[in-house]
Amino acid sequence: MDWLLTPGPVRLHPKALQALARPQLHHRTEPARELFLKARTLLQEAFRTQGEVLILTGSGTLAMEALVLNLFAPGERVLVPVYGKFSERFAEIAESAGLEVDRLELPYGKVPTPERVARPGYAGLLLVHSETSTGALADLPALAQAFREANPEGLVGADMVTSLLVREVALEAWGVDAAASGSQKGLMCPPGLGFVALSPRALERLRPRGYYLDLTRELKAQREGESAWTPAINLVGAVAAVLEEVLPRLEAHLALKAWQNDLLYQVGEELGLLAVPEARSPAVAAFHLPEGVPYRAVKEAFARRHAVIAGGQGPLKGKIFRLSLMGHYDRYEALGVAALFKEAFADILPPS
Amino acid sequence: MDWLLTPGPVRLHPKALQALARPQLHHRTEPARELFLKARTLLQEAFRTQGEVLILTGSGTLAMEALVLNLFAPGERVLVPVYGKFSERFAEIAESAGLEVDRLELPYGKVPTPERVARPGYAGLLLVHSETSTGALADLPALAQAFREANPEGLVGADMVTSLLVREVALEAWGVDAAASGSQKGLMCPPGLGFVALSPRALERLRPRGYYLDLTRELKAQREGESAWTPAINLVGAVAAVLEEVLPRLEAHLALKAWQNDLLYQVGEELGLLAVPEARSPAVAAFHLPEGVPYRAVKEAFARRHAVIAGGQGPLKGKIFRLSLMGHYDRYEALGVAALFKEAFADILPPS
Known part of the structure; x- marks a missing residue:
């Protein structure tokens, strides 16, 4: 992947x-x-x-x-x-x-x-x-x-x-x-x-x-x-x-990670997804699954685009999905992932 | 090394x-x-x-x-x-x-x-x-x-x-x-x-x-x-x-490891070194340090030839040294190590 x-x-x-x-x-x-x-x-x-x-x-x-x-x-x-x-x-x-x-x-x-x-x-x-x-x-x-x-x-x-x-x-x-x-x-x-x-x-x-x-x-x-x-x-x-x-460039690195995670939440918001946390960590963006959409459908829409995502754990299993750009991703790769996120959801929630 | x-x-x-x-x-x-x-x-x-x-x-x-x-x-x-x-x-x-x-x-x-x-x-x-x-x-x-x-x-x-x-x-x-x-x-x-x-x-x-x-x-x-x-x-x-x-070729692999370790003991014997164990494991060859030779001298003679060896542990610290060909070494590399072992000892125990 x-x-x-x-x-x-x-x-x-x-x-x-x-x-x-x-x-x-x-x-x-x-x-x-x-x-x-x-x-x-x-x-x-x-x-x-x-x-x-x-x-x-x-x-x-x-x-x-x-x-x-x-x-x-x-x-x-x-x-x-x-x-x-x-x-x-x-x-x-x-x-x-x-x-x-x-x-x-x-x-x-x-x-x-x-x-x-x-x-x-x-x-x-x-x-x-x-x-x-x-x-x-x-x-x-x-x-x-x-x-x-x-x-x-x-x-x-x-x-x-x-x-x-x-x-x-x-x-x-x-x-x-x-x-x-x-x-x-x-x-x-x-x-x-x-x-x-x-x-x-x-x-x-x-x-x-x-x-x-x-x-x-x-x-x-x-x-x-x-x-x-x-x-x-x-x-x-x-x-x-x-x-x-x-x-040596920690401040810029932390700013990038914050910007990348905000970007994921921004895309989620555009797609009408509800964020899981109130106070947000920059390590991961967590969204509730849209009404009636099983986790498997989301996972598969990302997998078709060669992306591996995470589901929920414990009581949130089958209720949320999570995306993270904590790894080695630069600004442009994050923009690519934002596009991938949107396209994946176009499969799941076709425009009405 | x-x-x-x-x-x-x-x-x-x-x-x-x-x-x-x-x-x-x-x-x-x-x-x-x-x-x-x-x-x-x-x-x-x-x-x-x-x-x-x-x-x-x-x-x-x-x-x-x-x-x-x-x-x-x-x-x-x-x-x-x-x-x-x-x-x-x-x-x-x-x-x-x-x-x-x-x-x-x-x-x-x-x-x-x-x-x-x-x-x-x-x-x-x-x-x-x-x-x-x-x-x-x-x-x-x-x-x-x-x-x-x-x-x-x-x-x-x-x-x-x-x-x-x-x-x-x-x-x-x-x-x-x-x-x-x-x-x-x-x-x-x-x-x-x-x-x-x-x-x-x-x-x-x-x-x-x-x-x-x-x-x-x-x-x-x-x-x-x-x-x-x-x-x-x-x-x-x-x-x-x-x-x-x-x-799939485990038997040959174990035979190689046994042969390689025997080779180390054979060289040690030629050099007049005493083996530490009675029953020998093929994982490592352990020798007593020759009378009056500190471990550091042996370690350095090997290091000059780009080789890292091990000393003794516990009560054997400063009394023995150990060599192992347990890693990825083939027959010819082992013969090379045998030559290296002999040359290292030529520094330590010059021919009388």
Whole structure:
């Protein structure tokens, strides 16, 4: 398929493909250590933290679980607003880690307001920044601040899986203590790496737990440019290459991603489609299916034009469809996708 | 470096590099599901099991931990012979999982005898087939049989990280219930995937545990060609491509790997070097450093010839060096490496 319009994995950055075409590097050699440290430094800049970023071989879910396991002890009480598939996952992970989880259930598509999380008595708040399943963007700085005023000792953990490199993010400046992300979204690399960013405050609160997911052990190794377990070093090279390209012109990159996603919503509006989220993330445009149109018809209209799109998840399955230009697409390719979107819908909703 | 002679990661198979150069595939599409199922079927053949093979995004260590967590409950008693860095790791993982671990300590380089593991009262035996840190090969079928005679209900879990595709392996035929391996060794792919093979008997004993490492959840998804969490699908493609190439001529491939490793030992013998293991694995040739020669001198003599080698681990650090032709090397390249090995030692041990 020529047009990968799913909200991750995404169309790869050419620098990622180039990096992956290189001969194998052994991770316990000086060139690999330099590469690993470079990737960590660039990720630290991307997450905007004075703390540390750990690179884990695994998915974003693994990074989310590592974050929860290493910052909270069983029995501790955490608040988890649930407003989509990935915030649901955060709650499940916290439960599986033995935490006492208070879910704050919201309809899919909504995001929590600061008032709702300004409740004392919690060791932590777990939030999804860009809820990929609904296209909603939570106001992370306002939520973190409200929570921390009520819980000065509490830690804020954020899923930045589809916001890193797609929308502005910041750890300490926003009052976020820890964040998880992955390689296959805004970083435009293949899947296989998860990242855990830890603020200086989170670093002080780290407690060893688990084996593969023990971040204390990782931290010790990664400070030296190594990793506790054999890393997907080829992907680390891809991540470093993309960050080196994108970070120096991050502002323009984020502006492009915002413009591209707005363009998708604009086309949707012209077609009379209803947007799913109120507060929109630039990572993905999510639309309700038109009355009486099954998801399969939309998927097939795009597939006939060599495009892969995403459907709904959880309670939104069969009710919405999602398009994303988070991958390596420039301005003109986005305009092409806008045309493709219109043509696909001409098949589905013929002009009356 | 032109000659990657480390026992993993290894020189990549060209089919792996080709697979990795392809555009991104989305894992929730039909072509990806077909690829995933193909890789699983080929891995099932490679492990020789009528059970199932699960592909996990992570390292071999993650696969080892998943095996232990999902087959044994906290408090259960397991026997873990320790004869190298990786059997040590198996013991640590079992302890971290809350099992009651009886370590059977042996000097590094040795392997346990069947008599030593024929002890009743255990829920499981955890064994490393090819102990990469020492170059030793355990007699897995004999050990599994001896253990199971003493523990008819006990499960045998094996680390096949550097034996899969390097030496004959078999699950049920050998009395092995579960095995772990990874992509960056005999499979000649980059690191990033771990595999857990489960015999029909192990499948019946699977109990859900953890979140990312919950194999029950993985099994349900992977039977449909999906995975519970975003997989490193590009690497899955690489693994399938290499297996498709190697499995039809597996016998010749294993004979080549055995011949190549024997060649390294033969050169070592000519140079007067002492082999570390008694029972030799074809995955790696391990030699004691000559009296008074520091590891750095050997490493540098190889590096001057554009070759990367491995040193010792754990108690063998600074005492041994290791060479491996497990990667994509043909007969003539191996002869070239034999010449390189001799020349490197001519720098170190000038002819008297």
